[in-house]
Amino acid sequence: MKRWLTLVLSVSLLAVSGGLADVSAQVDSGPTWGGRIAYFNTTAEDAPLNVVYYDADGNPYAQDGDSLPLVPPYGSGTFLVNSTLPESGGAAVLEAPSGVLAVYEQVATGDDVKYGQPLYSGMEAQEAGGLLFVPYFVYQYSELYYKTPITLSATLGVQNVTDAPVDVRVLENGVELAAATIPPQSSRHFDGEDLGLAAGTRTALVVEGPDSSILGAVVVEQESDGRRAFAYEAQGPARASQSLTMSRLTCSTLTRRLRSRYYVQASEDTTVDVLFYTNGGAKINPSKPLNFTGLAVSAGQSLEIDPCLDSRLVGKTGSVVVTSSGAALTGVGMVRDRYGVGTTFAAQVTPAPAPSYRYALPYVVWGKTSTLPRTYISMLNLGNAKANIEVRYYRADGSLGNKKNPTLRYKGVPLHAVRNTTPYSAYVLRSGAFAGAVEVISDQPLLVTARVQRAVTKVPGTTRVAEDYDAFYLP
Structure with a gap:
């Protein structure tokens, strides 16, 4: 077909x-x-x-x-x-x-x-x-x-x-x-x-x-x-939902000053509540919860959510869940830093219940040096129970990246928790490099996102560029 x-x-x-x-x-x-x-x-x-x-x-x-x-x-x-x-x-x-x-x-x-x-x-x-x-x-x-x-x-x-x-x-x-x-x-x-x-x-x-x-x-x-240059897919009703999850919550206080913002758009007038979670799955309670509760969004318009303005979110990393009181939402998230990083990614809808969930990333690379593209993959548990996740790296010819240990297993991943993998940590490099794809299988729905980044030299004010894209869900 x-x-x-x-x-x-x-x-x-x-x-x-x-x-x-x-x-x-x-x-x-x-x-x-x-x-x-x-x-x-x-x-x-x-x-x-x-x-x-x-x-x-x-x-x-x-x-x-x-x-x-x-x-x-x-x-x-x-x-x-x-x-x-x-x-x-x-x-x-x-x-x-x-x-x-x-x-x-x-x-x-x-x-x-x-x-x-x-x-x-x-x-x-x-x-x-x-x-x-x-x-x-x-x-x-x-x-x-x-x-x-x-x-x-x-x-x-x-x-x-x-x-x-x-x-x-x-x-x-x-x-x-x-x-x-x-x-x-x-x-x-x-x-x-x-x-x-x-x-x-x-x-x-x-x-x-x-x-x-x-x-x-x-x-x-x-x-x-x-x-900075970045892109995302415009979203139709099929990608809209009353509840959206977006990863890459970042409110760094370190030198790079990585900072995330989110934008949600409503199909009709509605109000939304925003929840925050750490990469370990723990809920983060903002210092001013009313700033993230009952927020009005008019039909066709979007709401900017800037978590890093809240003192309890400063220095935190994790994820964001936005829930509408009625109308369906679409959304986009983005991350910036002070030295050139600019990434954008579409919000994801949790798939319908299934015996298992399969995801694919077509573009996964690891350059020999940091000035060549390198891929960093995050996997966020969207389910209602602890997730058991399997990850397989495939080389360009379709062979398994690591034949001795072909499947990486992450067991008992808590709800809202994140696990990360790279070609480097998966031991699939050859001569210091990798080019291929990744398959992810889980017993709970996930949000799988890949960041492709590389270092930049001899450019005033810029030391790194990057972009994110979301994995394909294969029902």
């Missing part, structure tokens, strides 16, 4: 390039950007791959099937996307059998590799809907971060996954900001200027289109000479 993973590859980074998917574009002093797809065959059968590229008018004009390998069972790898993707629109569809997963990474190449590299998960065409929620969107938005001002701008990419043109509208607080007709299988980008937003805006958006027609992704980038 074939499956179609859709990737909005042509979302543009405003300050540094005329188009994300133009691997040869170099504008002013910004980096040269290329697109890379990382894939993982989670099945026991060989899997063929093909990528079909569509131009801004929805016409297929290229495909990569002849040049892509037959992926062995549990095999993985990466490839650069077609170099002729147009700046103004277009999209790509990865065709593969069911069980093949992919993430898209926007990569800065050559001398510009010291920029952050946005990551987001490929979305199945079957996930398309008629609504997209965008909890965090900014345009020339400045904030002071530990006495250092940064300015952020975002671009929204909306992709039509159908074989007919679709009309879409972008709304803020129920007011139409922009409308467009998107050709079949193509995409359209919207930045703050397209939407008529004033400089300094931080807002939430809703995208409307016909049923089962659209998917989307958001890229945010630090303007001017900034190094």
Whole structure:
């Protein structure tokens, strides 16, 4: 059975390039950007791959099937996307059998590799809907971060996954900001200027289109000479829930000053309560609980949650649970530090009860040195009982990363507790490096998140860049 993973590859980074998917574009002093797809065959059968590229008018004009390998069972790898993707629109569809997963990474190449590299998960065409929620969107938005001002701008990419043109509208607080007709299988980008937003805006958006027609992704980038760049998937009703869990709670007081914020968006007027837990699973009681209880969220708008403003959360790490009194929520979390880190990740919905839960991470690497990408994986227990977790690392050829100890076991993980793993701690390195994928199986639902980061040298004010992405759940 074939499956179609859709990737909005042509979302543009405003300050540094005329188009994300133009691997040869170099504008002013910004980096040269290329697109890379990382894939993982989670099945026991060989899997063929093909990528079909569509131009801004929805016409297929290229495909990569002849040049892509037959992926062995549990095999993985990466490839650069077609170099002729147009700046103004277009999209790509990865065709593969069911069980093949992919993430898209926007990569800065050559001398510009010291920029952050946005990551987001490929979305199945079957996930398309008629609504997209965008909890965090900014345009020339400045904030002071530990006495250092940064300015952020975002671009929204909306992709039509159908074989007919679709009309879409972008709304803020129920007011139409922009409308467009998107050709079949193509995409359209919207930045703050397209939407008529004033400089300094931080807002939430809703995208409307016909049923089962659209998917989307958001890229945010630090303007001017900034190094932060990060992305997340726009979320449809299928990813909305009355209760959302987000990991990466970080209110560090150490030198790096890692700090997390969360944004939740409501489909209708509602109120929300926010709970905090340590990585060990213990509840954290804020010093001012009323600041996190009965918070109003209007339909289509988003609420900023800044846990690090509370004195009892300072210095803590863990997770956040946001519960609505009625309407469904979508959300996004992000982590910053004072030396260049900027990551973004979508909130996750707890899966329906099942005998077991299986997750997959298609892109897991460990460079020989810290200036090369390295992956750090966290696993958070979302269930109602202690979790027993198994982790398997697979090399690119599908072989087990550690044949002597192929399965890492984490037994009796408390509710809300986090366990971590890396290729280094799993003893799967060869010549100091690893490239492959990871499978996680548990008897309780989990939130599995991967952070890909690397050190940066000889860049004033920046020592590290990073990005997060969430694991795929395989029902």
